[in-house]
Amino acid sequence: MILRVVALYRQPEYFRQLLALAMPIALQQFAFAALNMVGFVMIGQKGDAAMAAVGAAGQVGFLLAVILFGLVSGAAMVAAQLWGQQDVASIRKVLAISLWLSLGISGFFLALSTTVPERIISFYSQDAQVIALGSAYLRISSGGFVFYATTSAYAFILRSIGNVKTPVAIGVGALILNVILSYGLIFGRLGLPEMGIIGAAWAILIARVLECLTLIAFTYLSHSPIAASGRELLSFDRRFFIQAVRPILPVALTELLWSMGITTYNAIYGRIGTDALAAVNILANVDNVAFTIFAGIANATTVLVGNKIGAGEREEAYRYGARSIGLAASLGLCVGAAVLLLRVPILSLYQVSVPASESAYRLLTILGTLLWLRMVNMVVIVGVLRGGGDVRFLLALDGCTIWVVGVPLATLGGLVLHLPVYWVYLLVMAEELTKWGLGLRRFFTRRWIHDLTQAVRTA
Secondary structure, eight states: OHHHHHHHTOOHHHHHHHHHHHHHHHHHHHHHHHHHHHHHHHHHTTOHHHHHHHHHHHHHHHHHHHHHHHHHHHHHHHHHHHHTTTOHHHHHHHHHHHHHHHHHHHHHHHHHHHHSHHHHHHTTOOOHHHHHHHHHHHHHHGGGHHHHHHHHHHHHHHHHTTOOHHHHHHHHHHHHHHHHHHHHHHHTOTTOOOOTHHHHHHHHHHHHHHHHHHHHHHHHHTTOTTOOOHHHHHOOOHHHHHHHHHHHHHHHHHHHHHHHHHHHHHHHHHHHOHHHHHHHHHHHHHHHHHHHHHHHHHHHHHHHHHHHHHTTOHHHHHHHHHHHHHHHHHHHHHHHHHHHHTHHHHHTTOOOOHHHHHHHHHHHHHHHHHHHHHHHHHIIIIIIIHHTTOHHHHIIIIIIHIIIIIHHHHHIIIIISOOOHHHHHHHHHHHHHHHHHHHHHHHHHTTTOOOOHHHHHTO
């Protein structure tokens, strides 16, 4: 058994390809998580209410981001397999579908966020101060939704053809700009007016606009293979659309159901109390940083597995998936241990109440202990099964499990038994355990390997 495991990892080509794709993505995710944490540390200086308000408003952006991730990653899943056959014309058609669907969804979120922000924020908190601050923040920051949707559509198709450095470099630049502007506008530094958390909202809006314009300009000025003409973006091939959307929509629906479950968790945490919601926001920041390396592995695995399947190398696709799962488990244990060791230094960065700090400490303990489990699930679901086009099984595994297992347990713990937030979070981990068992079982059957290019190419 040990010799078989050693033999599995004796392939320099796998590591070369994985690092080439995963490192830029991981660096971008790390930059995003680290800079986002810096932003929350700055906001945290304004107290629990400001922290909770931005966290509640951020749930709208989170919900949109996850739905868009499902849509554009589903498109990238198809594009990755098409790139394995060098079918550039079909990839541009997939880009057009991804772009227009993303714009439609983001436009809907923009309309809600600018017309009824108070109702949205009140779903997450009953605190009048949190609702007022969160609504003002959301009205401004939601202006970047359409630009973020456009960026996502282009960035993920670029990734699917192996160009991860361009969207990463531009994305990191936008994040740095966002933090600098946030610092100036929150505290009135760098010659900018002091605006509190409203300044943070303007900072994210400006960064989103510039990120989008820069990525589009680079794509077309560099004559990228995905640089579709206006005619290609506006043309509509009904038969191709139907064939391409069939595997894409289940992925988007999966992410919709999952993200609605996550936002329901946060609504339950918010009902426990403002200090509980502040503690969960601290957890989320650490969680995002811990996830960075695994986001790189998962997204790289999607591309590698998809390319192999598109090229007809099914057994090699299976081996690539197995290697990535093993890496996720090993690294998950290491990163989890680091979280446990750094709990106190991390909490010292935030100026929150004692109850919020104590709850956050316990939440970080649970996160560090079970991080390996969540990381394996991420690579199995986002990397392997999605790269293999196993969209219907993923809809049941990732989209439904959260509502069958996680949300009922969170509701029971938080709203019925009135448990502390950390016990509710521990109950939620039953969802991850369920997905872990079912996901690995599916992987070993090999029934997750589907060639999506045949139907699209014949359309």
